């Protein structure tokens with residue numbers, strides 16, 4: 001309970017920038033802390049104590065709630081009919097399916113992209129040639145810049161806007177707008193915490209030094225090697241070098257999956273629950289092989305929660321681009337706990353951050369925290385498929 005401005009408690013700020021943008025005297029600026037996350041800083045000389053910053057905070061007092069969402073969403077498993085879209089998307093390409101269902105309309109889409117230097121930021125655009133940049137999860141906190149203000153301008157002009165982001169980013173937008181717009185559709189992703197952009201930058205520098213070349217492409221969940229179940233992290237360099245490792249064997253991904261450098265608020269996220277905060281929620285449809293085996297697509301299957309009437313009315317349009325099958329909430333939560341529960345922090349997180357603050361570079365962090373699995377483990381995880389791994393784990397009760 002409470003809010004960030006009372007005593008700068010970092011578990012009460014998601015860095016959405018709503019407070020910075022709403023401030024009538026521009027008294028708030030966002031400053032990066034030594035973990036690499038942005039927090040608002042109030043210039044007391046400019047502050048007129050109007051309270052707008054607290055009013056728009058989505059985290060204050062237990063978190064923004066959206067009265068339009070239903071506690072019993074309609075749920076589907078989904079995968080995109082277009083092979084290339086499915087391959088380039090993280091799960092089933094549901095997000096592109098949603099964009100494409102507005103094909104006849106002129107829409108603006110806002111979502112997370114990599115810029116030319118692989119910084120992750122939100123982009124608002126109506127350029128269909130840029131829509132493919134939204135595809136793929138970027139496992140770094142995305143900088144919203146001034147997206148909320150730009151979206152408000154467009155909505156007021158009557159443009160249709162599709163906004164996507166983490167649940168806190170959607171809640172931040174809703175709180176910033178302060179009213180419902182019929183021409184806005186919000187999509188959130190199930191999220192187990194956003195990693196520090198600073199750690200990602202340290203990793204990029206480390207790679208560029210080690211391989212003596214600039215980065216050319218990063219794919220956190222490359223399915224082209226062994227499909228959706230065994231995602232590879234692939235990194236390409238301008239000099240033609242290419243690194244590929246099963247997600248868990250890449251040091252940055254390992255830190256992300258182990259939750260060593262997520263934003264503090266993520267571990268008490270008020271939006272990891274059903275009812276969700278947005279019209280549509282997307283996730284990986286983990287466990288589909290057990291709950292809905294005939295629906296599993298090894299190139300990826302998304303889980304879609306249609307939380308509002310606005311979303312549920314899109315069914316016919318979505319069917320043009322997506323193959324949809326019914327799913328059940330309890331099954332979804334069983335295999336994807338972050339749908340309904342905030343992610344636990346790694347007990348080593350405080351020590352990790354002390355090392356970051358004391359000046360460890362990425363190589364030193366790798367040595368201490370990201371030890372590669374043994375050769376045998378890596379070899380087995382490459383040659384065995386997911387079903388066999390699960391069977392072995394059951395037999396040996398691992």
Ligand SMILES: Cc1cc2nc3c(=O)[nH]c(=O)nc-3n(C[C@H](O)[C@H](O)[C@H](O)COP(=O)(O)OP(=O)(O)OC[C@H]3O[C@@H](n4cnc5c(N)ncnc54)[C@H](O)[C@@H]3O)c2cc1C
Nearest residue numbers: 089090091092093094095111112135136138164192283284
């Ligand atoms: C940090 C993070 C943690 C996640 N944790 C989980 C999890 O625990 N369980 C789970 O089932 N799914 C998780 N996801 C979501 C999942 O990886 C897929 O994004 C989701 O299944 C949608 O896939 P898709 O194939 O429909 O679309 P894709 O085309 O793959 O998804 C792209 C969408 O994700 C958005 N996006 C990408 N990166 C970011 C970012 N950094 N910040 C905000 N939005 C972003 C884009 O704007 C776009 O809307 C996570 C995603 C992120 C970014």
